[in-house]
Amino acid sequence: MCYDIKTSLEKQLRRALLDGSKADAQEIAEKLKIFTKEDIELHHASGFKHPQMFIYTQETPDTPTVATWGLVPEWVADKESIWNKTLNARGETIFEKASFRDSATNKRCLIYLEGFYEHHHKNGKTYPYFIKHKEKDLFAVAGLWSEWQNELGELLKTFSIVTTKGNLLMADIHNNPKLPEPRMPLILTADMESQWLDGKLAQNDIEKLIKPLAGDKLVAHTVGPIKGKKASGNLPQASLEVNYAELQVSQLGLF
DNA sequence: CCAGACGTTGTT
DNA sequence: GTCTGG
DNA sequence: CCAGACGTTGTT
DNA sequence: GTCTGG
Numbered sequence: 001m002c003y004d005i006k007t008s009l010e011k012q013l014r015r016a017l018l019d020g021s022k023a024d025a026q027e028i029a030e031k032l033k034i035f036t037k038e039d040i041e042l043h044h045a046s047g048f049k050h051p052q053m054f055i056y057t058q059e060t061p062d063t064p065t066v067a068t069w070g071l072v073p074e075w076v077a078d079k080e081s082i083w084n085k086t087l088n089a090r091g092e093t094i095f096e097k098a099s100f101r102d103s104a105t106n107k108r109c110l111i112y113l114e115g116f117y118e119h120h121h122k123n124g125k126t127y128p129y130f131i132k133h134k135e136k137d138l139f140a141v142a143g144l145w146s147e148w149q150n151e152l153g154e155l156l157k158t159f160s161i162v163t164t165k166g167n168l169l170m171a172d173i174h175n176n177p178k179l180p181e182p183r184m185p186l187i188l189t190a191d192m193e194s195q196w197l198d199g200k201l202a203q204n205d206i207e208k209l210i211k212p213l214a215g216d217k218l219v220a221h222t223v224g225p226i227k228g229k230k231a232s233g234n235l236p237q238a239s240l241e242v243n244y245a246e247l248q249v250s251q252l253g254l255f
Numbered sequence: 256c257c258a259g260a261c262g263t264t265g266t267t
Numbered sequence: 268g269t270c271t272g273g
Numbered sequence: 274c275c276a277g278a279c280g281t282t283g284t285t
Numbered sequence: 286g287t288c289t290g291g
Contacts, residue, residue: 002285051285073279075286085280098279098287119256119284126256126284163281178283226284256284260271273283278289 002117002128002226050083055109055145055159058197065145067109071160072148073099079148079156089144089160091186091210095203100160103144105203108196109159112138115239116185117226118174127247129173130239131220133187140193142186142209162186162210169215187213222247 054064070083086099094104115132133139142162147155166174166182174182188196192209195201224242 069285071280073286076279082279084285087285088281090281093280100280102286117285128284160280161285176283183282256273258271258273261269273281274291276289276291279287 053111053159055111055143055157056197057107057109057145058199061197065109065157067145067157067159069161070158071099071103071144071146072156072158073102073146074148076148079150079158083158086158086160088163088183088185090183091142091162091164094144094162094210095207100144103146103160104206106199107145107147108206109143109145110140110188110193110196111143111159111161112140113185114138117223118170118182118220119176120173121175121177122247125246127244128223128226129220130223130241131169131173131218132239134217134219140188140196142188142196164210164212167212167215167218169218169220170212173220184212186210187217189213 051069052066053069055067056062057065068083069087071086071089072079072083076082082099089097089100089104094100114137115130118129118131119126120129121127143159144162145157145159147157149155162185163183164186166184170182170184174184186209188209195205195209221241222244223239226238
């Protein structure tokens with residue numbers, strides 16, 4: 001799964017500012033004193049190394065916190081050894097896995113996305129699809145976060161995106177024959193969002209929230225390459241529709 | 256997708 | 268070059 | 274007891 | 286930090 005953590009930065013920044021201003025991402029970032037102009041340029045130009053994102057936690061549910069993608073549990077000695085292994089957390093096991101259980105209990109968060117990417121396999125080729133919500137510009141996905149301290153006492157906030165079984169739409173798109181089943185991020189409806197951030201909610205009730213959003217709430221279209229030489233990079237145009245002639249007669253029947 | 260292996264003998 | 272494992 | 278893992282996906 | 290496998 002590939003998230004639009006790169007391309008939705010601008011909308012994230014707008015949301016964070018909580019006003020309808022037409023300022024561009026850099027102006028907003030400077031106002032927020034979260035990212036510098038250089039950070040934004042680097043973000044747009046860079047690949048996948050330690051991407052930063054806004055998360056919304058129970059402590060400050062209305063104010064975003066900057067966190068690095070790839071949860072580093074507080075007890076880890078070397079953050080490099082784990083950060084890119086914890087981009088996702090399987091919803092089925094977040095209360096069992098050593099890396100996630102403390103966060104599952106005490107540090108749940110929300111991340112807002114415009115959509116995410118999956119690759120469809122057909123005749124030995126792969127085609128990237130962008131999947132978004134039919135009704136929402138930005139939707140919340142469930143996350144877990146953690147605060148790690150290095151030997152100098154410096155704090156690093158990190159997060160993982162919780163995944164769940166893929167719905168019917170995902171089963172059609174995400175048909176990599178090597179995978180046992182499709183997966184998708186845990187997308188939350190508005191009332192589930194507040195529950196996910198409710199620190200008093202029992203484990204049993206949290207687990208009830210971990211289920212795939214119905215496929216008819218999502219819509220998908222093909223996009224240009226998102227990785228490699230021809231990729232457009234960390235820019236909004238990465239999610240623009242691009243059609244492939246060989247897919248014109250869709251066998252999926254869904255889009 | 257990409258990185259890495261890709262092999263056999265049996266005393267180096 | 269092609270397959271496999273991650 | 275101690276060393277080692279602690280994770281998910283398959284193009285983030 | 287805590288659990289597992291050896």
